[in-house]
Structures are given as structure tokens and as C-alpha cells.
Amino acid sequence: MEAVLDELYTTPPSEFVARRETLAAAAKTAGRVDDARQIHAVRRPTIAAWAANLLLRSQPEESRQFLELGRALREAYHALDADGLKDLSAQRRRVSYALSRQAAQLARDAGHRLSEPVQQDLEATLRAVLADPDAAD
Template sequence: MIMRRKGDRGEDRDDVEAVLDELYTTAPPDFVGRREELAAAARTAGRMEDARLIRAARRPTLAAWASNVLLRSEPEEGRRFLELGQALREAYKSLDTDAVKTLSEQRRQIVAAMSRQAAQLARTAGHQLSNSAQKEVESTLQAVLTDETAASQWGGGRLKSALSPPSVLPGASPPAPGTGLKPPRTTPESASSQTAVREERAGRRRQEQELARARKAAESAGRRLREQQRAQTAADTVLRRARDRYGRARDQLYAAEQKLKQARERLHRADLDRQDAEARHAAVADAVAAAERSAHEAEQEVELLGGSAE
């Protein structure tokens, strides 16, 4: 990444923010080396404050890195996941026990699916998440859905370590079964009792609306996640087939190169044989020419001697 030497402070801030975003999606084994490269580039560009900020970045754990990659690789899904968390936190504040139980089960399913997606992204990048790292990713996602501060931290895309969900969900603890949200027995003649009944009904309607919205958000998030997982599976299949084709083509190329090498060696030997044969042919031709001259001279001598004898 090249840093500009000149520009206003807004541009400078954009530069270093982009650098940090990239750095926190760099796999932990490569983090330190990449950090030093980026810090050196900032110093070379005269950006000493940026260099200090980059140098101060700390390497994330494998689980934190996978969580960052999950957010950065699917920004739209990440945004919807954050919105789902906000809706769930609001819903938890006014739901009864049964509704909380239903919503919590949906939340666990979504978190498990998102965690598997993060593990797949990590494998694609060449890093296998251990069981403990996988659980840390799940813990981080649970925290994002249940805690506003955790959601803000993950939404920044620069986690250094895994997050933990709160021990108690946002808002008041849900009432125990059979004890919460049931109006006391009142007499119809009491105006205050009628008011309490109306308020209770209104409260229940609000709860039902909140639950419906939360369930709809959870179901929508689940559908989108399943679509993304199917797309990921299809992409994995295409990648695997492409790698297989590449491997076969590479083997064929190697075999062809070996054949070409052997053919060139045969050609070289044949050329040497040709040169040797041409040399022998020339030598024989010279010998034949010499013999022809000798024979011709001998014939002439015979003719001369024959003429003298007469």
C-alpha cells in the first residue's frame, strides 16, 4: 500500500485507517512482518504519526483475526448481523420467558452458522481454527448479539482478542414461568383494575410485536446466511475443480517439457551423427577423387608407353 506524501488531514486519516483495516485482516503469523512494512512505508512518506499508530497495532489472536475476516469479507452480512443484534437486545427487554427461550434458540443457530462460516474463511486463507479458537469465535458473535459495546468493537473490524457475552442479557431478567406478565385478579368494578388490564393488553401487544420483529430479523438473517453458505460451498467446489485442472495441466506441462528435453537431446545427437557422416562422406569423396586422378594418370602413362613401344 502506497501512502501519499501530501494531502489534507482528512486524507491522512483515511490513509492510516485503511492501513489498519488491512493489517487486522492479515493472518497472525504474518502480522508483525506486515506491520513493520507498513510502518516503514509511512516513515518513508514522512508520515511519522501514522507510522507510530501502525507500529502500536497489536497482533490479534487467531479467533479475533477470523472474526475480523468474517466482518470484512461479507460487509453487508456483517451489517445485518449487527442490526439483528440491536433488534434482539431491544426485544429481550420486554419478552416473557417462552419468547426469550425461542429467540435464544434462534440466536444460537445463527451464531453457530456464522462461526462455521468464519472457520471456512480461515481455512481458505490457509489457517485451521482449533476447537478452542472456534469456541472463541462463537463467544465473540454471542457477545455481538447481546452487548452493545461488543457490537461496536466487532463492527470496527480490529479485534485483538475474543469477546465474551454478558452473563445477564440486556434489560431486566425475564420473569420465571408462570409468575411474569400475568395480571392479578381484579374486579370489573374497579377503574384502576380496568386501567391495569388495558395496560397489560397493550404491553402484551408490544411484546408480541417486538417478538415478531425479532423473529423476522432472525429468520431473515438465517436465510441470508444459508444462501451465503451455499454460495461458499459452490465456490469451494469451483476452486477445488480449478485446482485439480491446474494440477493436471502442470503435470502435462512437465511431461511435455521432459519429452521436449529428450527430443532436443536426440536432435543434438543426430546432428553430431550428421556432422560426422558428412565429414566421412567428404573424406571418402576426396579419396575417390584422388583415386580417379591416379587412375587417369596411370591410363595416360599406359597410353604413352604403348605408343613408344610401337
């Protein structure tokens, strides 16, 4: 099921609904009714979320390091570590910028140029992942 969802979340947005229906039908035909129901219930991600999904799946090591940066930032914030927050915040800006540009390039390579508002949404998504463990999950 995880592989099916991975495939679905990296499917270009314009093809998402058709691919979701094909995958749900295949699961139903195979007798996996619960899987079919779960696949059918998956919502099409925003373009920004789709680009972030492309980044996660194509750059797993960088994504892991990004998640670790978020954990370190949250720990420094809770510990009120001003020096640590200063250093980590500078790193956050650099890494977030670089990753958002990589995600935009991946989207372009997949045939979707990100508009400026979508690029801003992507950057907001990356910031949310750093700040909120639920968003990171």
C-alpha cells in the same frame, strides 16, 4: 488509515508483525509519523478475532444483519419482551453457528485450520458482539 488497518487485521496471524512493521515504516517514510505510531501500536489479534475480521470483511451484508440482530436482542432484553427474546434467541443460535462455520472456512481457505478451543473463542466473540454494543463496535 482505515484501509491500512483493514489490511492489517486480515493479514494471517503468522505474518502480522512483519506486515505491521512494513506498514508503519511506509507511513513514517511518507512523513505520516502519527499514523506510523498508531500502526505500530496495533496488537496482533487472536486467531479467533482474526477469523471474525475475515468474516466481517468478506461478508459485509451478513455482518450488518448480525449486528442488527444484536441490537434487536438488546432492545428485547431491555423491554423484557419474553416472546421477542425467545424468537430472537433461536435466531441468534442459528446465525451464530452459521457465521462461526463461515469464519472457520475462511480461515481454512487462508491456510489456518481453527482448533476446537479457537472455534469456541470465535463463537464467544460472536456472542459478545450480540450482547455488548462496545464489542460490536
